[in-house]
Amino acid sequence: MTQNTTQASADTKQATFEIQHRESIIGSYRTEIAIAIAIIVLALAVGSQVPQALSWGNFANITQAGAPLIIMSLGVLLVVITGGIDLSVGSVFSLTGMVTAQAMAHGFGGFEASLIGLSVGLLFGSINGFLVTIAGLAPFVVTLITFAVAGSLAFIVTNGRSMPIGDPDFWLLNSGSLVPGMPNYILFCIVLLVVIELFLKKIVAGRWFYAVGSSAQAARLLGIPVKRTTFLAYVASSLLASFSGLLTISYILNAESTAGSSLMLQAIAAVVIGGASLLGGTGTAVGAVLGALMITVIQNGVNLIGINSFWQGSVTGVAILIAVLIDRFSKSRRGAG
Amino acid sequence: MGTARQIVVSVSGLTKAYGATSVLKGVDFSVDRGEVHALLGGNGAGKSTMIRIITGSAAKDAGDIVFHSPSGELRTEAEGRRKIAVVHQELALLPHLTVAENIALPYFANGAALFNRKRAAGQAYDALAMIDREFAATSLQRLIGDLSLHEGQMVEIARALASGAELILLDEPTANLTAQETDRLFTVLRRLTRESGLSVVFVSHRMKEIRQIANVCTIIRDGRTVVDRAATASLTDADIIEKMGQTATAHVSERAAVPTRRALDGEPLIIKENGFRLELRPGTILGVAGAPAGPSTLIATLVGAARSRRWTVSHASWPDSFSSPRQAARLGSGFITGDRSHKGILHSLPIIDNVLASRRVVRGSKVTGVHEQTECLDLMQALKVKAASIWNLPNTLSGGTQQKLLLARWLGLPSRLLVLEEPTRGVDIGTKREIYHLIRQMAASGTVIVWWSTENAELLEVCDRVMAFDTEGRCAGVIENEDLSEDRLAELTGMAA
Ligand SMILES: Nc1ncnc2c1ncn2[C@@H]1O[C@H](COP(=O)(O)OP(=O)(O)OP(=O)(O)O)[C@@H](O)[C@H]1O
Ligand SMILES: [Mg+2]
Numbered sequence: 001m002t003q004n005t006t007q008a009s010a011d012t013k014q015a016t017f018e019i020q021h022r023e024s025i026i027g028s029y030r031t032e033i034a035i036a037i038a039i040i041v042l043a044l045a046v047g048s049q050v051p052q053a054l055s056w057g058n059f060a061n062i063t064q065a066g067a068p069l070i071i072m073s074l075g076v077l078l079v080v081i082t083g084g085i086d087l088s089v090g091s092v093f094s095l096t097g098m099v100t101a102q103a104m105a106h107g108f109g110g111f112e113a114s115l116i117g118l119s120v121g122l123l124f125g126s127i128n129g130f131l132v133t134i135a136g137l138a139p140f141v142v143t144l145i146t147f148a149v150a151g152s153l154a155f156i157v158t159n160g161r162s163m164p165i166g167d168p169d170f171w172l173l174n175s176g177s178l179v180p181g182m183p184n185y186i187l188f189c190i191v192l193l194v195v196i197e198l199f200l201k202k203i204v205a206g207r208w209f210y211a212v213g214s215s216a217q218a219a220r221l222l223g224i225p226v227k228r229t230t231f232l233a234y235v236a237s238s239l240l241a242s243f244s245g246l247l248t249i250s251y252i253l254n255a256e257s258t259a260g261s262s263l264m265l266q267a268i269a270a271v272v273i274g275g276a277s278l279l280g281g282t283g284t285a286v287g288a289v290l291g292a293l294m295i296t297v298i299q300n301g302v303n304l305i306g307i308n309s310f311w312q313g314s315v316t317g318v319a320i321l322i323a324v325l326i327d328r329f330s331k332s333r334r335g336a337g
Numbered sequence: 338m339g340t341a342r343q344i345v346v347s348v349s350g351l352t353k354a355y356g357a358t359s360v361l362k363g364v365d366f367s368v369d370r371g372e373v374h375a376l377l378g379g380n381g382a383g384k385s386t387m388i389r390i391i392t393g394s395a396a397k398d399a400g401d402i403v404f405h406s407p408s409g410e411l412r413t414e415a416e417g418r419r420k421i422a423v424v425h426q427e428l429a430l431l432p433h434l435t436v437a438e439n440i441a442l443p444y445f446a447n448g449a450a451l452f453n454r455k456r457a458a459g460q461a462y463d464a465l466a467m468i469d470r471e472f473a474a475t476s477l478q479r480l481i482g483d484l485s486l487h488e489g490q491m492v493e494i495a496r497a498l499a500s501g502a503e504l505i506l507l508d509e510p511t512a513n514l515t516a517q518e519t520d521r522l523f524t525v526l527r528r529l530t531r532e533s534g535l536s537v538v539f540v541s542h543r544m545k546e547i548r549q550i551a552n553v554c555t556i557i558r559d560g561r562t563v564v565d566r567a568a569t570a571s572l573t574d575a576d577i578i579e580k581m582g583q584t585a586t587a588h589v590s591e592r593a594a595v596p597t598r599r600a601l602d603g604e605p606l607i608i609k610e611n612g613f614r615l616e617l618r619p620g621t622i623l624g625v626a627g628a629p630a631g632p633s634t635l636i637a638t639l640v641g642a643a644r645s646r647r648w649t650v651s652h653a654s655w656p657d658s659f660s661s662p663r664q665a666a667r668l669g670s671g672f673i674t675g676d677r678s679h680k681g682i683l684h685s686l687p688i689i690d691n692v693l694a695s696r697r698v699v700r701g702s703k704v705t706g707v708h709e710q711t712e713c714l715d716l717m718q719a720l721k722v723k724a725a726s727i728w729n730l731p732n733t734l735s736g737g738t739q740q741k742l743l744l745a746r747w748l749g750l751p752s753r754l755l756v757l758e759e760p761t762r763g764v765d766i767g768t769k770r771e772i773y774h775l776i777r778q779m780a781a782s783g784t785v786i787v788w789w790s791t792e793n794a795e796l797l798e799v800c801d802r803v804m805a806f807d808t809e810g811r812c813a814g815v816i817e818n819e820d821l822s823e824d825r826l827a828e829l830t831g832m833a834a
Binding site: 018019020021022023024027028201202203204205207210211213214215217218219220221222223224225277280281282 | 661683694705718
């Protein structure tokens with residue numbers, strides 16, 4: 001017993017002085033690394049069936065097709081981290097496109113029309129944020145309402161007709177290059193990824209998103225501005241959905257009332273694949289972007305291999321399942337829970 | 338030990354590691370029929386981990402757990418575990434169900450598909466009435482989410498007592514109870530162990546309670562058993578504290594040893610209730626004693642958590658009332674909640690964000706930085722927090738260690754007022770002294786401390802004056818330094834034992 005005692009006290013001495021304070025990148029991005037590996041494996045698997053899947057051209061296809069989803073997922077992520085959900089992003093995406101195209105048809109230039117389009121996002125984000133924070137309604141219900149309203153307005157704007165884009169230079173928004181050698185859609189994705197990731201990790205207001213999602217009650221007692229933070233999350237989410245809508249019409253040069261209808265579930269799926277919990281308090285921008293990429297790679301692969309596109313949903317479903325299992329597994333090894 | 342032992346459960350050579358951290362390094366532990374067995378050890382020693390392993394909610398790495406039936410036969414693990422009830426350190430109740438449903442649900446878990454409301458209420462009443470008849474009569478249909486922490490704790494204990502278990506494991510059950518409730522619990526435990534041979538494992542950091550209730554104790558330290566089944570009476574307090582590996586001076590609890598401090602100059606803080614007025618000069622430590630109902634409205638007003646018509650708090654540089662905890666914090670009114678798990682810890686944020694949360698709010702910091710890491714480490718060192726990394730999640734820490742994270746939030750942060758709800762809940766004996774010292778230092782720098790505790794001994798030790806609330810939640814008076822005594826407190830709070 002004496003032996004036990006001396007050994008134990010030696011342990012305590014060590015323990016007090018060995019608190020690790022450097023953040024391990026591998027440790028904090030464990031899920032993201034696993035998803036990245038899964039994407040590469042997936043791409044190689046597709047490539048083994050269809051060699052041109054690994055070509056530079058197909059890579060450009062994937063990023064171009066994936067950019068709107070990536071940007072929308074980043075917005076949804078912000079809401080999910082605070083413990084909420086945003087079901088209205090797909091409708092806001094469609095409505096933005098319709099309003100922007102209609103504004104151009106009424107003689108506004110591409111730039112002014114885009115601002116008008118973005119104001120759709122600002123408006124619906126503010127409505128969501130207001131109803132969730134001030135009125136205290138459940139996020140699911142609030143955004144279900146705005147999903148329905150924005151969705152129907154997208155038809156009303158043109159009476160359901162699709163709208164061609166008027167401004168001949170509008171395509172530059174998506175495919176021009178502000179930075180030589182890099183198309184804008186990639187630039188936008190990278191900038192937003194970096195800005196949001198740094199905001200969430202390094203800015204105190206970003207840490208508050210996690211605090212609110214972890215426990216709104218604890219956050220309030222700590223003096224964290226819970227309502228302001230939540231409000232901001234919904235505004236950001238809608239604005240990013242709006243921007244994503246602009247990017248899409250500037251690529252297709254045509255706006256359709258139903259353009260965003262499949263995107264909402266995909267964006268939520270991307271966020272979940274990326275390791276965020278729908279209960280709030282976790283998730284990273286890197287994860288959300290990788291989640292969106294994974295969904296895009298799957299869709300692209302299904303097309304290339306020539307599987308009936310009706311299977312896309314099932315394949316995506318399985319991918320979500322695998323991602324969530326990876327996430328759970330990597331967490332339980334860490335010992336939490 | 339003259340007669341042959343009737344062992345209920347025995348654990349030997351138990352080991353458990355989480356990743357690279359080895360938590361249990363070979364623990365031996367056994368419980369006999371009809372005994373109240375104190376399980377002792379400092380924060381992070383491995384008590385809760387062992388309890389989780391015995392009940393099967395965590396997996397062991399190695400070692401043996403053997404269960405016996407009353408007639409002495411071996412039982413399978415599954416069979417043995419069915420005869421165990423546990424009250425974990427953090428409450429595990431369903432917040433959207435009523436008290437009656439929470440207590441009775443386990444009975445309906447298998448078989449009867451129909452939930453019989455009457456029968457459930459009857460069972461719940463019987464269970465609760467064992468500890469508190471009045472609570473049982475008034476609260477069966479209340480939602481768990483509306484209960485205070487100590488009421489929730491009573492419900493959990495009642496559920497365990499009523500489960501028909503032969504062994505109940507109570508992980509710091511009294512940390513959330515008032516002195517009166519603790520006494521009632523002990524009466525019930527004594528009766529059940531005597532009459533029906535119930536065995537109880539009891540974890541507590543309060544020496545007085547251990548002496549009151551436990552006849553046997555086991556002490557673990559850093560994952561090893563250092564004292565295996567000793568008669569509690571055969572060990573002195575000093576022995577126990579030393580075996581737990583706490584500092585030698587830790588048990589000195591002389592009120593006289595505290596230098597009497599003189600109130601500092603400066604604007605006083607004034608607390609008013611109709612007809613009652615209390616002036617607190619900077620540097621005062623005001624204790625708050627009594628049933629939670631009274632203190633909680635006062636505290637909510639002091640920290641801006643809720644507005645109250647009853648209380649007014651005034652200070653020269655403060656508004657008439659705080660509009661939010663945020664405003665209160667930024668004007669220098671700090672708060673450490675007593676409900677660690679639900680209102681305190683941010684469970685999905687790493688330790689560093691938890692520790693620095695209040696500092697960031699008060700200072701209005703915009704960006705996080707490397708200097709924060711040093712600050713976090715310093716605070717953890719001051720409170721002797723054992724952790725592998727400041728980037729780990731709080732649920733990798735023991736209960737008492739999580740409590741230290743809450744304390745660290747306001748420790749050394751310049752403030753006018755600091756309101757503490759049961760700040761040493763679950764903290765081990767050695768660190769408690771350390772905390773008293775650190776809080777006294779904050780008072781010495783001019784902070785008014787309002788310290789609510791259900792442990793009267795603690796109030797006597799640290800406070801200059803104590804405001805006592807009676808069981809109805811009314812303020813029963815303020816006892817000044819020289820008149821402070823346990824009897825006087827018990828009398829005013831209506832909790833004479
Ligand atoms: N999930 C986990 N992952 C990693 N380490 C853990 C985990 N759970 C507990 N630990 C570590 O195990 C050790 C023992 O924890 P435990 O909760 O058993 O302590 P305890 O004796 O109950 O302390 P307390 O008196 O504070 O409640 C602590 O050092 C803690 O950090
Ligand atoms: Mg514990």
